[in-house]
Amino acid sequence: MAETNLDLAGLERHVKIRRDSRAKRMALRLDPANRCVHLVLPRFASPRKAQHFIDEHRQWVFDRISELPEFIPFVDGEVIPVLGREVEIVVRYDEHRKSTKIELQDHILLVETNLEDYEPRIKRFLKNLAREYLTDMLEEKTSNLTRQSKKIQIRDTKSRWGSCSADGNISLSWRLIFAPLNAMDYVVAHEAAHLEHMDHSKRFWNLCEKLCVSYKDGKSWMRKHGYTLHRYG
Ligand SMILES: [Zn+2]
DSSP states (O other): OOGGGSOOTTOTTTEEEEEETTOOSOEEEEEGGGTEEEEEEETTOOHHHHHHHHHHTHHHHHHHHHHSOOOBOSOTTOEEEETTEEEEEEEEEOTTOSSOEEEEOSSEEEEEESOSOOHHHHHHHHHHHHHHHHHHHHHHHHTTSSSOOSEEEEEOOSSOSEEEOTTSEEEEEGGGGGSOHHHHHHHHHHHHHHTTOSSOOHHHHHHHHHHOSSHHHHHHHHHHHGGGGGGBO
């Protein structure tokens, strides 16, 4: 079936159509990170039924997308959460400067720059900051474990905040820097606990809880609000 023949009537940017041979029924899945909804079609769904399904859910798609938080760019005057506190981006532009200097103060991210397009520099700064914090947190949590992490990678992942491979490599999203500290702490503890238990068994969750500062709050924050971390930058 030619999925492109579906009439999405204005929702083209927000609906991505995907065939899934294992899907039993048509379904819509919200993907906040990409600001879209995935329309999942079983292998043999007819075009007519698919069209009917999308027509029926048009309002639902529209409502879900409009509810998503707006993007917040890294520009002068915007306020972003960094390591649990609200921080205003303050840019001092001076064409005679030789380089860009960025400094995180209590409630200000001070950017002194000669660049008109300074956003990538702010992103790099925040990524490096995230790397420092996440690495320290992870080292602290793994110091009493029998296995240490081999390598830690800081990534910009869309679907997962962290992962741990069987050989002990841990990946974490730099966007955790926008989360409250207890949520960031929970994600790091979760991956650290995987060094000892590669499953989500009772033993795993017990260890995860032990490694956390505030297990319940951190976990529930990530579940409810995790997707909002994609709105920055
Ligand atoms: Zn896990």
